[in-house]
Amino acid sequence: MNDLLSVENLRFDNCHGKRWQNKGSKFTLGPINFSIQAGETLAIVGANGSGKSLLAKLLVGLEQPDSGSIYLNERKLEHYDNKHRVLNIRMVFQNSNESLNPGITLGSILEEPLKLNTRLDNQARIAKVEQTLKLVGLLPEHRFFYRHMLSDGQRQRVALARAIILNPQVIVADEPFAALDPSVRSQTVNLLMELQRELGLGFIFISHNLGIVRHISDKILVMKQGKVVESGKTDVIFHWPKDEYTKKLVHAHQALINGQS
Amino acid sequence: MPRLNLYQEEYYPSPIQNTWKEFKENHAALLSLYCVIFFIFLMIFGPFLAPYDPLQQNIDLLLVPPAWDNNGDISYLFGTDGLGRDMLSRIIYGCRMTFGISLVLVIISMLVGVALGAMAGMSKGLRSSVVNHLLDSIMAIPTLLIAIIIIAIVGTGLVNSMWAISLALIPQFIHQTRDIVRQKMKKEYVLAAQLDGAGKIHIFFNSILPNMAEMLVVQVTLALSVAILDISALGFLNLGAQAPSPELGALLSEGLTTAYVAPWNIALPGAAIFFMMMSINLVGDGLRSALRYRLLR
Structure with a gap:
């Protein structure tokens, strides 16, 4: 089976642009290799500052990698080829509170990607917005609402709606569940898995919560200080961690679960 | 397929309706809004309302007191000035002139200022700084002084003072x-x-501009009151609008010569300026809080 998204030797050095402003600390990300297939979930775990969010930004095209390449459906994604990337790789931000514009209604927030990337007319756009809102478990009427009228869980759903409204093939989510309480979190997780099954999405997500990672992901990428220390199938990593760092993570997780029950 | 509408009474106000709802709660602001609307009405329909030509002199009826005075005449509601010109017509034309010119000036400077500011904000580095500080030297000098300097160079006149104020x-x-x-x-x-x-342009208009409304309203009302004050101050000093033209500041300075005999000649134009300023400031204040609370409730 063909890979939906694959990344080869992706590298990024954190000293761009202003060469005269030579900064002391230098952060290097990569080289990173991975690939996912349609309907598969890849989880990226690691400590704070290990370059997880940076990797997400590289994937969606907010940052430009120094070397290496990203292939979508075996076609290389160039940095300037934004249109193609926007349509197929979408991002869900860590803090949905910040990523929704407070000054406009949810309807106009969701309409924006449609306006920019499709040729739908006004009516079709509204229909699409309502359909997407229903898909993520909100009401069509929510398009008249402002951000401040929603709860955190609902906001997360809107952020998700924004990601899937263009029918992408890959969704990159940067800790989408971090700000939610456990019950809403599990609702959102189930919603995501359902959507993934329905739409056949490839899903890359970044998380601290190993419980969720174990629950939904097929593959795991463990990162430490910008390097991939271990990667492989979820079951394998959880049962037979090889690297010292991964072992620590898994043991901490096991201890937490055993302590709870 | 028509959507099933279960809750007929449910009603979703648009952003503007929301703002209006908040604005209505503030009675002083609402009253001032009517006041501003009245001034705008005067501005547009002034020539049809004014009973006389503001420049028409009537030597038989010099310094007639306002109608409510014992010696007043109802056909000259606000009395006449030292040259027998009808005060009511002159004030209507004066409001039209002062308010209209200030409005135009503020709109022009808002468009230019916001465009330059957006350019400065979206770009980085030296270019941003240059655009941002392009007109900073002007800020160091009071508006009136710049106006006087410009007028000293190019000569007196309404247009020159307009340039100065908008700059x-x-x-x-x-x-x-x-x-x-x-x-x-x-x-x-x-x-x-x-x-x-x-x-960038799309981001500015769709993501940033809706969040800028509050600041724009405040800034526009501030600028509007500054513009009105400056236009009339320059008129008063005989540097802006020149003597026969019915501009509120010029009216004031003309009335000053007969202030003891005919106090209504300065009281009425002064009151017009006062009402204009107050209503604009109150409307601005009300709009600002309405826009802020719209997003909180």
């Missing part, structure tokens, strides 16, 4: 806009809009 109003808009744009560009929703494939 003086622009830097404020530039700075405020740049600060807000800078601040909003760091927000994640702008990042999200970038990921939607939005260009």
Whole structure:
């Protein structure tokens, strides 16, 4: 089976642009290799500052990698080829509170990607917005609402709606569940898995919560200080961690679960 | 397929309706809004309302007191001035002139200022700084002084004072806009809009401008009151609008010569300026709080 998204030797050095402003600390990300297939979930775990969010930004095209390449459906994604990337790789931000514009209604927030990337007319756009809102478990009427009228869980759903409204093939989510309480979190997780099954999405997500990672992901990428220390199938990593760092993570997780029950 | 509408009574107000709802709660602001609407009405329909030509002199009826005085005449509601010109017509034309010119000036300087400020805010480095501080030197000098300097060079006249005032109003808009744009560009929703494939112009109009309304309203009302004051001050000093033209400041300075005999000649134009300023400031204040609370409730 063909890979939906694959990344080869992706590298990024954190000293761009202003060469005269030579900064002391230098952060290097990569080289990173991975690939996912349609309907598969890849989880990226690691400590704070290990370059997880940076990797997400590289994937969606907010940052430009120094070397290496990203292939979508075996076609290389160039940095300037934004249109193609926007349509197929979408991002869900860590803090949905910040990523929704407070000054406009949810309807106009969701309409924006449609306006920019499709040729739908006004009516079709509204229909699409309502359909997407229903898909993520909100009401069509929510398009008249402002951000401040929603709860955190609902906001997360809107952020998700924004990601899937263009029918992408890959969704990159940067800790989408971090700000939610456990019950809403599990609702959102189930919603995501359902959507993934329905739409056949490839899903890359970044998380601290190993419980969720174990629950939904097929593959795991463990990162430490910008390097991939271990990667492989979820079951394998959880049962037979090889690297010292991964072992620590898994043991901490096991201890937490055993302590709870 | 028509959507099943279960809750007929449910009603979703648009942003503007929301703002209006909040605005209505503030009675002083609402009253002032009517006042401003009245001035705008005067501005547009003044020539049809004024009973006489504001420049027409009537030597038989010099310094007739207002109608409510014992010696007053109902056909000259606000009395006449030292040359027998009808005060009511002159004040109507004066409001038209002062208010209209200030409005035009503020709109022009807002457009220029916001455009430059947005440019400065969206770009980086030296270019941003240059655009941002382009007109800063003007801010160091009071508006009136710049106006006087310009008038000293090009000569007196209404148009010259208009140039001076609009130049003086622009830097404020530039700075405020740049600060807000800078601040909003760091927000994640702008990042999200970038990921939607939005260009800079699209981001400015769709993501940043809706969040700038509050600041714009405040700035416009401030600028409007400054403009009205400056236009009439220059008229009063005989530097702006020249003597026969019915501009409120010029009316005041003309009335000053007969102030002891005919106090209504300065009281009435003064009251007109006062009402204009007060209603604009109150409307601005009410709008600002309405816009702020719209997003909180």
